[in-house]
Amino acid sequence: MSIDSEKMREIKQRLSVAPKYDPNATPVCDIQEIQKLLPHRPPFLMVDRIIEMDSDSIVGIKNIGVNEGFFRGHFPSEPVMPGVLQIEAMAQVGGILVLKNVDEPEKYSTYFARVQNFRFRRKVVPGDVVVFKLVITEPLNHALVSMSGKAWVGDSVVCEGDMVAQVIKNKE
Numbered sequence: 001m002s003i004d005s006e007k008m009r010e011i012k013q014r015l016s017v018a019p020k021y022d023p024n025a026t027p028v029c030d031i032q033e034i035q036k037l038l039p040h041r042p043p044f045l046m047v048d049r050i051i052e053m054d055s056d057s058i059v060g061i062k063n064i065g066v067n068e069g070f071f072r073g074h075f076p077s078e079p080v081m082p083g084v085l086q087i088e089a090m091a092q093v094g095g096i097l098v099l100k101n102v103d104e105p106e107k108y109s110t111y112f113a114r115v116q117n118f119r120f121r122r123k124v125v126p127g128d129v130v131v132f133k134l135v136i137t138e139p140l141n142h143a144l145v146s147m148s149g150k151a152w153v154g155d156s157v158v159c160e161g162d163m164v165a166q167v168i169k170n171k172e
Contacts, residue, residue, distance in 0.1 A: 003137050011135050011148055015160070018152040019059045021051060021131050027061075028053050029096065037099045038092060039109060043069040046089035047132075050096060056136040060093035066126035081124035086151060086159045087115060094134040094147045098167060101140070110165045113144060118161030128153045143167050 003011075029037075029050035038045065052059035064081060071079040091112060099105035124130060134149035143166055150160040 007137070011137055014057065014135050015133060015148060015150045018155050018157075019052060019131050019133050021061060021129065025051065027051055034096065037096055037105055040092060044088075045092070046085060047092045047096070050093070051131075053097060053100065055101065056097075056139070058093055058097035058134050060089075060096065060132045062089050062130045062132070064124055064126055064128040064130060068126070071126065079126055081128075081130075083118070083120050083159065086120070086124060086130070087118060087161070087163075089130065090132050090134065090149045090151060090159070090161075091163060091165065093132045094149065094163065094165060097134060097136070097147075098140065098145050098165060102167065108167055108169055110167050112163065113166040114164040116162050118159060120159045122153065122156050122158045124153065124158050128158075130158060137162070140167060 027049035031048060034047055046062055047060045048063050049061045051061060070082055070085060074080055074082050095110035098110050099108060102108055130151050130153055132149060132151045134147045136145060137148050138146035144164055146164045148162050151158045
C-alpha cells in the first residue's frame with residue numbers, strides 16, 4: 001500500500017519545522033516510563049525523554065554527552081555520533097509511539113523491517129541536543145507500521161528518512 005500524494009504532502013509539512021524544546025517543561029514520558037516500554041538499556045538506550053505525542057506523531061530528545069561510549073572509538077580526536085546510531089535513536093522514539101498505541105505494550109517489541117531514504121545533513125557532536133520527530137505514514141497493519149522522521153539540532157536538520165517497524169509479541 002503506498003501513500004497518496006496529498007497525504008505525503010501533509011506529512012512533509014508536519015516534518016518541515018523543528019519542534020521547539022523547552023527543557024523546563026514536564027515531559028510526556030520521562031526516562032522511567034521509557035524504560036518500561038523499551039527493552040534497551042545504556043549504552044543502547046538512545047532516547048532520554050518524550051516531549052510531544054499524539055495518535056500518529058511523536059517528538060523525543062537525546063542529549064549527546066561527551067561520555068557516550070561510541071565517542072571513544074568513533075573519531076576520538078573529533079567525536080561524531082555514528083549515523084547508524086542516529087537511525088537507532090529515531091527508531092526507538094518511533095517504537096515508543098507504536099507501543100503506546102497497542103494494548104499491553106509491555107508484551108511487545110518493535111524491530112526494524114526496513115530503513116530507506118536516509119540522509120545525513122550535519123554532524124552530531126558532544127553537547128548537542130537532538131530532537132527527533134516521527135509521523136506514522138501507514139498505520140499498524142499485519143504487524144508492520146511505516147514512519148517518516150527528521151532529527152534536528154536547534155533549527156538544523158541532522159538526518160531524515162523513512163522506516164518500517166515490525167511489532168512482535170514477546171515470548172512469555
